[in-house]
Structures are given as structure tokens and as C-alpha cells.
Amino acid sequence: MLGKLALWLRLTGHDTIYSTDIHDDDLLDIAKSEDRILLTSDAGLHERAKQREIKALLLRGNVDDRVARVFSEFNIAPHINPSCSRCSKCNGTLEEIGKDQKARIKELVHEQTYNHYDRFWYCKDCQSVYFQGGQWENINEYMERIRGLLS
Numbered sequence: 082m083l084g085k086l087a088l089w090l091r092l093t094g095h096d097t098i099y100s101t102d103i104h105d106d107d108l109l110d111i112a113k114s115e116d117r118i119l120l121t122s123d124a125g126l127h128e129r130a131k132q133r134e135i136k137a138l139l140l141r142g143n144v145d146d147r148v149a150r151v152f153s154e155f156n157i158a159p160h161i162n163p164s165c166s167r168c169s170k171c172n173g174t175l176e177e178i179g180k181d182q183k184a185r186i187k188e189l190v191h192e193q194t195y196n197h198y199d200r201f202w203y204c205k206d207c208q209s210v211y212f213q214g215g216q217w218e219n220i221n222e223y224m225e226r227i228r229g230l231l232s
């Protein structure tokens with residue numbers, strides 16, 4: 082259950098594969114062939130990764146503990162710059178869309194959102210559009226919480 086962790090890694094710009102329906106063997110193969118670090122809360126899977134010389138980190142505790150542990154282990158700054166973020170839904174890279182180009186995403190957001198904001202981030206892979214709306218405050222509050230755990 083590392084979905085939240087995957088979200089925070091993508092928002093901080095890290096190339097993160099996350100799926101709830103990948104078989105353990107496939108997960109290990111992907112980690113090995115793409116030289117990825119396996120993050121898991123499954124001690125057995127962690128052990129198998131170690132045996133195959135795959136970089137792996139075994140995570141314990143609640144979501145906040147896990148996020149703080151990973152940020153600490155890999156020196157990730159708990160700060161979100163949306164222009165460096167990856168798509169939280171699909172891990173795609175985001176393109177920033179400024180005011181002069183925003184007509185491009187008009188069909189993809191609610192009219193109210195379109196009229197209110199002038200800065201968007203667009204995922205070419207899944208067509209998701211992000212903007213600094215109400216959730217933005219929650220995102221920053223959570224990063225502050227992680228900063229607190231790290232200090």
C-alpha cells in the first residue's frame with residue numbers, strides 16, 4: 082500500500098512506477114532491467130530483491146513515516162515545484178501551459194477553472210491537466226509536515 086508514497090515521489094519529480102496489479106516477479110524484473118530502486122513494505126519481496134542484487138528499501142510505519150524515510154534516504158527536498166513534477170496519475174512528464182497557450186487545454190478542464198487560472202500543467206500521456214487550485218494548499222501543508230518529521 083504505497084500509493085501515497087508514489088504520489089509524493091511523482092510530485093517531487095521522480096520517475097516512479099506504481100501499480101497494484103504487477104506480479105512480484107515482474108516487479109523484480111523491471112527493477113533489475115531498468116536499474117530502479119524497489120520500495121516495498123513486504124519483507125519477503127525485499128529479501129528476494131536483495132538476493133538478485135536489486136537496490137531495495139524496506140518500509141515500515143505509517144504513510145508519513147514511509148514518506149519521510151524515503152525523502153531522507155534519497156535526499157529528496159520536501160518541496161513541490163509543479164514545473165518539475167511528474168503526472169501523479171501516470172508518471173508522464175508534464176508540460177507547463179502559460180496564459181498565452183491556455184486555449185490548448187480549454188476542453189480538458191471545467192469552464193470556471195479555465196477562466197480562473199492562467200497556469201496549467203499538461204500530461205501528454207494521459208491528458209490530465211493540473212493547476213494550483215484548492216489542493217495546492219494541502220500539498221504544501223503535507224510537505225511542511227514531512228519537513229517537520231525530517232528535522
Ligand SMILES: [Zn+2]
Pocket residue numbers: 168169170171172173204205206207208209
Ligand atoms: Zn499522466
